[in-house]
Amino acid sequence: MIDDLAELGLLTFHDALRHAGASRDEMAVHIPGEMVEAKPTDLVELVSALLTRSTLVLTSPELALLEALATADYAGEVVVFVPPTLPSHRVVSLKRNIPAGLDVTFCPAGVQPPHLTPFGSSFLSVGIDAGGGTTLLQAWAASVTAFWRGQVWFGARCLLLPYPVLARSRPPGWAAVTTSTAFTTVLGETSRPLSEEAR
Amino acid sequence: MTTTTATRSRAAAPGPIRWLAGAALVGSLLVLLGGADVVEAFELFPVEVLMIFMALDLFTGLVAQTGILDALALGAARRSRGQHRRLLAFFAAVLMGIGVANNNLTSLLIVMPPLITVMRAMRVSPRTIHLTFAMLLAVGNCAGAATPVGDFPALLIMAAGVTTFTDYLFLAFPLFAATAAVLVMLYRCISPRSDTAETSTPAMCLALIEARHRYSRVDVPAATRLGAIFVAMVLCWVFVPPATMPPVLISWLGMAIGSVAVAGRGIGPRLTTFDLDPALEIAAVAFVAALISTTGAIAWITRAIEDVSTTPVVVLLLLMVVTTAVCAVVDAGGAATALLPLVAGLSAPGAPLDDVRAITVVAFAASICAGSSLLLTSATAGQLMSAKIEAADLLDGDGRAVRFTFKDYLRLGAMNCGVQLLIAVAWSVTALAIAGELL
Numbered sequence: 001m002i003d004d005l006a007e008l009g010l011l012t013f014h015d016a017l018r019h020a021g022a023s024r025d026e027m028a029v030h031i032p033g034e035m036v037e038a039k040p041t042d043l044v045e046l047v048s049a050l051l052t053r054s055t056l057v058l059t060s061p062e063l064a065l066l067e068a069l070a071t072a073d074y075a076g077e078v079v080v081f082v083p084p085t086l087p088s089h090r091v092v093s094l095k096r097n098i099p100a101g102l103d104v105t106f107c108p109a110g111v112q113p114p115h116l117t118p119f120g121s122s123f124l125s126v127g128i129d130a131g132g133g134t135t136l137l138q139a140w141a142a143s144v145t146a147f148w149r150g151q152v153w154f155g156a157r158c159l160l161l162p163y164p165v166l167a168r169s170r171p172p173g174w175a176a177v178t179t180s181t182a183f184t185t186v187l188g189e190t191s192r193p194l195s196e197e198a199r
Numbered sequence: 200m201t202t203t204t205a206t207r208s209r210a211a212a213p214g215p216i217r218w219l220a221g222a223a224l225v226g227s228l229l230v231l232l233g234g235a236d237v238v239e240a241f242e243l244f245p246v247e248v249l250m251i252f253m254a255l256d257l258f259t260g261l262v263a264q265t266g267i268l269d270a271l272a273l274g275a276a277r278r279s280r281g282q283h284r285r286l287l288a289f290f291a292a293v294l295m296g297i298g299v300a301n302n303n304l305t306s307l308l309i310v311m312p313p314l315i316t317v318m319r320a321m322r323v324s325p326r327t328i329h330l331t332f333a334m335l336l337a338v339g340n341c342a343g344a345a346t347p348v349g350d351f352p353a354l355l356i357m358a359a360g361v362t363t364f365t366d367y368l369f370l371a372f373p374l375f376a377a378t379a380a381v382l383v384m385l386y387r388c389i390s391p392r393s394d395t396a397e398t399s400t401p402a403m404c405l406a407l408i409e410a411r412h413r414y415s416r417v418d419v420p421a422a423t424r425l426g427a428i429f430v431a432m433v434l435c436w437v438f439v440p441p442a443t444m445p446p447v448l449i450s451w452l453g454m455a456i457g458s459v460a461v462a463g464r465g466i467g468p469r470l471t472t473f474d475l476d477p478a479l480e481i482a483a484v485a486f487v488a489a490l491i492s493t494t495g496a497i498a499w500i501t502r503a504i505e506d507v508s509t510t511p512v513v514v515l516l517l518l519m520v521v522t523t524a525v526c527a528v529v530d531a532g533g534a535a536t537a538l539l540p541l542v543a544g545l546s547a548p549g550a551p552l553d554d555v556r557a558i559t560v561v562a563f564a565a566s567i568c569a570g571s572s573l574l575l576t577s578a579t580a581g582q583l584m585s586a587k588i589e590a591a592d593l594l595d596g597d598g599r600a601v602r603f604t605f606k607d608y609l610r611l612g613a614m615n616c617g618v619q620l621l622i623a624v625a626w627s628v629t630a631l632a633i634a635g636e637l638l
Contacts (some may be wrong), residue, residue: 004407012410020406063410089319089591096266096415 002173005030006083007090009062010126010138011040011162032128032136032167032174040162043068046187050158055079055121057113060141061094062126065160070099077103079116083140084109118155123148125183126160128167135159135179136167142175145182161188222483226490233494240489247447248485249478252304252583254450257468258429259308261457264466265422266415272313273412276321276405283323284390287331290314291338291383295376298342303580306339311584315591321404325601327390328593332584332603333611334386337572337619338379339580340531344568345375352535352567361543362560370561370630375568378622385618421461428457474590481582488529504541511636514551515559515627518542519566523620526570527577535567558630565623572615575608 005013010031017027024036047068050056057079058065069078082091091106098104107113125145127135137145149157159179170176179186229235262268279285290310298306314335318328347353347367356362432453436446458468504517518541526534542563546556571578575585585603593601 001407004411008407008410013407016406016410017403020402022403026403063413089316093269093411093415096269097411097413099414 001030003086003090005173006086006138006140007061007094009060009064010128011043011062011064014040015064028169028171030171030173032165032169032171034165034167034169035128035163038163038165040064041164041188043160043162044071046160046162047072047074049187050074050122050124051076053120053122053156055113055116057081057116057121057123059123059125059144060138063097065124065126066102066104067099070102074102077105079105079107079113081140081144082106082108085140112152118153122156122158122185123153124158124160126162127177128163128165129161129179129188130167130170130176133179134176135161135182136170136174136176139173139175142177142182145177149182156185157183158185158187159183161186164188218480218483222487225487229487229490229494233491233496235490236493237490239493240486243489243492245485245489247445248304249482250447251450252308252481253473253478254447254454255304255308257470257473258425258450258454258457259312260469261454261461261466262309262422262425262429263312265418265425265461267417267422268309268312269316269412269415270417272316273408273415275313276317276408279317283318283321283327283331284387286314286317287334287386287390288383290331290335291379294335294338295342295345295379298339298345303339303343303578304583306342307335307580307583307587310335311587315587315593317408319591319593321408324391325595325607328588328601329603329607329611330386330390332588333608333615334382336575336578336581336584336608337382337615340568340571340578341375341379341382341619344564345372345379347371352531353564356535356539356560356564361539361546362557366557367560367564370557371564374561374565374623374626378565378568378619381622382615382618385614418464418466421464421466424460425457428453428460474586476586476590480586484576484582491529509551511551511555512628512631514545515555515562515631516624518545518559519562519620519623519627522563522566523570523573523616526567527573527616531567531571531578534570538563555631555634555636558627558634561630562623562627565619565626569616569619569623572619573612575603575605575612577612581608 008016014027014031014035018036024033027033027036043064047065051069051072051074054076055078056069056074056076059081060083061080066078082094086094095106105113123145125137125141127137127141130136145157159182226235226237230237275286275289278289294306294310297309314331318331323331344353347356353367353371356367432449435444435449439449454468461467504514504521507517508514522534522538525538542559544550546552546559552559571581575581585605585608588601588603595601
């Protein structure tokens with residue numbers, strides 16, 4: 001099931017299991033238990049601030065985010081970093097499962113997205129507020145963020161916090177990052193610029 | 200995550216090497232102790248089976264790129280409502296439908312990808328995977344024998360001229376359809392009622408597989424073109440004499456035309472990523488089978504059976520038992536080739552089975568079918584299935600790769616063979632009684 005989470009992303013994975021009537025215990029094996037019964041914020045509204053960006057770089061696959069961007073008629077390019085642990089058959093189904101109207105490029109691990117410039121582009125991660133200035137990200141998204149931040153990428157790094165909850169547990173496959181260091185902007189329950197760079 | 204990846208790496212190690220090493224060992228013993236002739240074995244080696252397999256695997260790869268197999272997988276998942284027991288009947292029906300006009304390799308290459316997709320999503324236990332594929336192997340054998348244009352043995356029987364198209368179809372189809380139905384019911388009974396690894400429930404599995412294919416679209420024009428080409432291939436296999444155009448040539452021609460027909464839609468054969476493992480495993484077993492055929496053991500058995508009795512029912516039952524045993528050791532095509540002269544001889548004018556030739560031929564086909572289901576190595580389709588499951592990266596609840604080995608299939612194979620042979624014997628005795636030729 002960890003592959004399902006990696007392929008679909010947190011939002012779609014959570015939504016699918018919630019609608020299937022999964023119990024709290026079953027879901028809490030893979031995602032922080034505090035968000036099991038939470039309802040996410042309207043994603044289309046959440047991503048509206050990003051529609052002016054020419055390129056959005058998703059640090060991990062997130063189907064619901066692609067759906068929200070398609071609904072909001074996003075005209076730019078979306079780049080998705082594919083987790084190296086995803087089996088090849090899942091990479092095939094990941095690449096086929098794209099909402100119509102979006103220009104999506106999938107980038108394997110260790111490969112730099114083509115034509116990526118800091119101007120008008122933004123990295124984008126979906127996480128859960130863990131309190132104390134930290135955020136929980138899927139491990140692969142945290143790795144990508146850590147690699148690009150400050151060494152290769154000096155542009156915007158945006159964090160989406162779609163769930164109004166505070167995570168108190170960290171299931172396997174998740175990593176905690178310092179929010180203010182890893183990101184320049186947080187969009188979610190308390191949307192706030194973290195540095196001058198975000199402007 | 201790290202543990203899972205490491206387990207996958209260990210499990211993926213040396214599949215075909217084991218088969219090739221085993222074939223070399225057994226082959227050496229056969230040559231040194233059994234008097235097998237290597238040169239003759241190379242002449243008997245079924246190169247065309249390997250070539251057909253490779254062409255059809257590449258063709259199936261083209262079909263998979265159209266998204267139609269994903270759609271079939273999703274349809275199966277919805278229809279089964281996440282219950283693997285429902286999958287048994289669904290895929291058995293699909294396999295029976297495809298298999299009556301195609302060889303087992305083609306049928307399984309079409310049915311296995313969507314089934315693997317569904318089983319992977321449902322995370323069923325290794326036991327359930329073994330049960331499902333063991334059932335499919337037996338049903339595939341039934342489908343191949345149900346019509347004169349099904350699998351290679353049926354084609355060989357027709358080519359030998361020992362029966363007519365209509366006689367075979369009229370007698371064989373009800374027998375094999377009924378056998379397949381009995382097998383499906385049997386497997387439904389012995390399959391666990393509820394089985395998903397980890398803590399997944401069927402509804403969760405279904406929800407996740409639906410989410411994973413939410414935007415997958417079937418490339419209808421490409422799928423239509425490939426479908427039309429496949430129908431043309433089947434018609435050529437059925438109606439064009441092998442001497443005019445061999446089945447292997449039809450396969451490669453179909454694959455080539457299919458590649459050109461869909462090239463404009465961004466679909467092409469994946470030659471660089473073609474998986475050679477199944478081809479090497481099939482080659483290893485086929486070579487051993489060819490070596491056994493050269494030892495003279497089969498010819499000795501055929502002579503012995505003629506000396507035992509002249510009573511039709513006894514002769515027919517002996518023929519069936521011997522055919523089943525030979526087919527289990529050698530492969531189905533090899534057994535059919537080796538024993539067809541015996542069938543022709545026993546049903547020749549004045550021979551014990553002269554008046555019941557049509558029944559004899561169908562009983563012979565049923566025995567081949569039963570023998571093919573005994574061991575995983577008895578039919579080419581079994582080796583293909585084993586290799587495909589190993590390559591499919593199916594994981595059990597602990598993250599270990601699921602395999603389908605000779606040992607895994609042994610008990611289920613004995614059951615498959617026993618059920619098929621029992622039904623075939625009952626049918627043959629009844630048919631002989633109705634024809635008034637029992638004694």
